[in-house]
Amino acid sequence: MPREIKAAFVQHACSEDRSENLNASIEGIHQAAAQGANLIVLQELHNGLYFCQQENTGYFDWAESIPGPTTTALGEICRQLNVVVVASLFEKRAAGLYHNTAVVFETNGEIAGRYRKMHIPDDPGFYEKFYFTPGDLGFNPVNTSLGRLGVLVCWDQWYPEAARLMALSGAELLIYPTAIGWDPNDHETERDNQREAWIISQRAHAIANGIPVISCNRVGFEADPSGHSQGIQFWGSSFIAGPQGEILAQAPADQDMTQTTSIDLDRSDQVRRIWPFLRDRRIDAYHDILLRYRD
Amino acid sequence: MPREIKAAFVQHACSEDRSENLNASIEGIHQAAAQGANLIVLQELHNGLYFCQQENTGYFDWAESIPGPTTTALGEICRQLNVVVVASLFEKRAAGLYHNTAVVFETNGEIAGRYRKMHIPDDPGFYEKFYFTPGDLGFNPVNTSLGRLGVLVCWDQWYPEAARLMALSGAELLIYPTAIGWDPNDHETERDNQREAWIISQRAHAIANGIPVISCNRVGFEADPSGHSQGIQFWGSSFIAGPQGEILAQAPADQDMTQTTSIDLDRSDQVRRIWPFLRDRRIDAYHDILLRYRD
Numbered sequence: 001m002p003r004e005i006k007a008a009f010v011q012h013a014c015s016e017d018r019s020e021n022l023n024a025s026i027e028g029i030h031q032a033a034a035q036g037a038n039l040i041v042l043q044e045l046h047n048g049l050y051f052c053q054q055e056n057t058g059y060f061d062w063a064e065s066i067p068g069p070t071t072t073a074l075g076e077i078c079r080q081l082n083v084v085v086v087a088s089l090f091e092k093r094a095a096g097l098y099h100n101t102a103v104v105f106e107t108n109g110e111i112a113g114r115y116r117k118m119h120i121p122d123d124p125g126f127y128e129k130f131y132f133t134p135g136d137l138g139f140n141p142v143n144t145s146l147g148r149l150g151v152l153v154c155w156d157q158w159y160p161e162a163a164r165l166m167a168l169s170g171a172e173l174l175i176y177p178t179a180i181g182w183d184p185n186d187h188e189t190e191r192d193n194q195r196e197a198w199i200i201s202q203r204a205h206a207i208a209n210g211i212p213v214i215s216c217n218r219v220g221f222e223a224d225p226s227g228h229s230q231g232i233q234f235w236g237s238s239f240i241a242g243p244q245g246e247i248l249a250q251a252p253a254d255q256d257m258t259q260t261t262s263i264d265l266d267r268s269d270q271v272r273r274i275w276p277f278l279r280d281r282r283i284d285a286y287h288d289i290l291l292r293y294r295d
Numbered sequence: 296m297p298r299e300i301k302a303a304f305v306q307h308a309c310s311e312d313r314s315e316n317l318n319a320s321i322e323g324i325h326q327a328a329a330q331g332a333n334l335i336v337l338q339e340l341h342n343g344l345y346f347c348q349q350e351n352t353g354y355f356d357w358a359e360s361i362p363g364p365t366t367t368a369l370g371e372i373c374r375q376l377n378v379v380v381v382a383s384l385f386e387k388r389a390a391g392l393y394h395n396t397a398v399v400f401e402t403n404g405e406i407a408g409r410y411r412k413m414h415i416p417d418d419p420g421f422y423e424k425f426y427f428t429p430g431d432l433g434f435n436p437v438n439t440s441l442g443r444l445g446v447l448v449c450w451d452q453w454y455p456e457a458a459r460l461m462a463l464s465g466a467e468l469l470i471y472p473t474a475i476g477w478d479p480n481d482h483e484t485e486r487d488n489q490r491e492a493w494i495i496s497q498r499a500h501a502i503a504n505g506i507p508v509i510s511c512n513r514v515g516f517e518a519d520p521s522g523h524s525q526g527i528q529f530w531g532s533s534f535i536a537g538p539q540g541e542i543l544a545q546a547p548a549d550q551d552m553t554q555t556t557s558i559d560l561d562r563s564d565q566v567r568r569i570w571p572f573l574r575d576r577r578i579d580a581y582h583d584i585l586l587r588y589r590d
Contacts, residue, residue, distance in 0.1 A: 118577050118580060119575045119576075119577060120575065121575065123569065123571070134577070138580050139580065155575065158502070158503060158570065158572050159503070159572065159576065159577075160455030160456075160459065160499075160503055161455075161459075161576065161577070161581050161584060162577075164455065164456075164584060165580075165581070165583055165584060165589075168583060168584070168586060168588055168589045169583075169589045170589070170590070193539040193540075193541045194539070196539075196540070196541070197502045197539045197540045197541075200495050200498050200499050200502060200540050201499050201502050201503065201540075203495050203499075204455075204495050204496050204498075204499030204500075204502075204503075205499075207453070207492045207495060207496050207499075208453060208454070208455055208496065208499075244488040244489070244491075244492045245488075245491070245492050245495050245496075246488045246491070246492075274418065275453065276418070277453050277454065278587075278588070280414045280415065280416065280450065281414075281454065281456065281587070282413050282414060282429070282454075282456070282457075283584075283585050283586065283587055285413060285433050285434065285460075286456050286460070286584055286585055287585060288434075288460055288463060288464075289456060289459060289460060289463070289578075289581055289584055289585075290578050290581055290582060290584075290585075291463060291578065292573075292576070292578055293463050293573070294460075294463045294464045294465070295465070
């Protein structure tokens with residue numbers, strides 16, 4: 001198993017043309033492969049507009065089964081290019097039962113595993129609880145030829161519990177496809193705070209667990225079709241950080257970008273020798289983490 | 296109960312003269328109070344050199360009971376200045392039973408509560424497992440006239456579990472007295488990574504829990520009395536961040552500094568409305584956090 005991997009993210013804007021969006025992702029996969037990448041991460045719900053800005057039953061038409069047409073197309077590209085891809089999809093599991101799911105493809109095009117988003121947000125402009133049933137597969141890494149991938153999705157990135165459970169299960173990398181942006185009405189200071197907090201939160205998961213993190217977010221402005229809000233300006237800023245949270249690659253906030261960087265997975269072993277956080281966890285005193293609140 | 300507090304940290308170097316160190320802390324408390332501070336945080340083991348660079352039974356002489364001479368002196372200053380102080384002390388609980396303990400003083404000089412460091416490090420130059428029995432008081436905030444203080448100590452700062460448990464117990468602030476620094480042999484890149492990781496980790500606790508954080512670290516070079524290592528260059532950089540992890544105040548890496556800033560505790564309520572992380576925790580799926588490792 002190679003310990004040096006070449007990881008990439010494919011950050012792009014989306015439009016109403018769903019085949020064009022899928023093509024942008026596929027084009028990015030080709031670019032990344034040409035850059036030498038063997039692990040390529042797509043952004044959350046990469047093949048469509050972020051439809052959760054409103055609650056509209058019509059969007060359930062966008063969901064598809066896994067495996068399904070999109071996984072077949074992506075699997076074929078993985079096979080052709082000999083790459084591992086993490087792709088986020090709107091999964092239709094049954095009538096009235098949908099998930100926000102990340103699929104991991106092996107280099108032979110097979111599905112290596114999937115993760116169903118466990119933490120589901122619901123805020124003005126992000127009405128995800130309407131669309132996505134919370135995941136029921138737990139926090140389990142996916143084994144691939146490149147290593148054990150701790151795939152999580154977007155809102156999960158705010159939860160240290162999710163990252164920790166992945167690390168305790170032997171995840172060698174944390175991976176977050178995501179779709180997050182600004183309310184255009186917010187003041188610049190608030191925007192800076194939000195984007196910075198999003199980056200820090202994920203870098204901190206790398207640090208607390210001594211493993212690298214890859215986060216891929218979309219860019220571009222998407223109007224609110226309901227007209228109730230000012231829409232969302234997605235802030236891009238996809239990045240890759242090492243096991244001390246150190247930034248290895250980062251995209252701008254406002255441009256499509258496919259970027260590839262080397263990650264030395266053996267470094268995690270060294271970092272955990274100087275910062276042996278797993279050794280000293282007070283598991284005898286953590287029980288109340290299972291409570292909603294201590295009251 | 297006031298919702299706007301004025302928080303300060305007192306960052307200073309230590310020498311072999313223990314009364315001089317205590318005086319530096321007391322001088323800082325006076326400075327902070329003159330700046331308008333009503334909550335003042337001292338650095339970890341503020342009244343002495345960081346003795347854990349070697350394992351030497353003689354240092355147990357430095358420990359004292361709580362209450363004891365130092366808490367009496369500090370309590371009297373709190374009463375005089377009408378301030379709440381968080382002070383980290385080497386606690387002698389019984390012969391052969393010592394803790395690394397943070398004491399919280401109320402404005403009337405009484406001890407409001409204490410926290411015994413739960414996560415104890417042990418690394419070259421930081422032989423704390425020799426000196427400190429792991430805390431047995433759990434992760435419980437201390438009630439004061441200024442609010443409910445989530446006091447933790449140093450190595451705890453790397454553990455999201457500790458911060459989370461404090462937040463779940465209603466902590467309105469996280470507070471970390473700390474003593475951390477560089478191995479002078481380390482390359483500058485490694486040093487930058489370490490200091491940055493330390494800042495990010497604590498800012499991330501603020502973010503994940505939607506509450507401010509105050510961290511107070513010492514400065515100065517302290518030689519290793521055993522001569523086995525190159526000593527420690529403590530990196531200061533004490534800081535105060537708001538509930539989105541935004542930096543409100545920060546000290547340099549190499550100078551004594553007492554700094555005071557306003558914290559609006561009501562902002563946490565607003566931040567948790569836009570980022571309601573506590574609402575969506577998957578407590579049904581966190582059970583394995585209580586395991587050492589999932590194998």
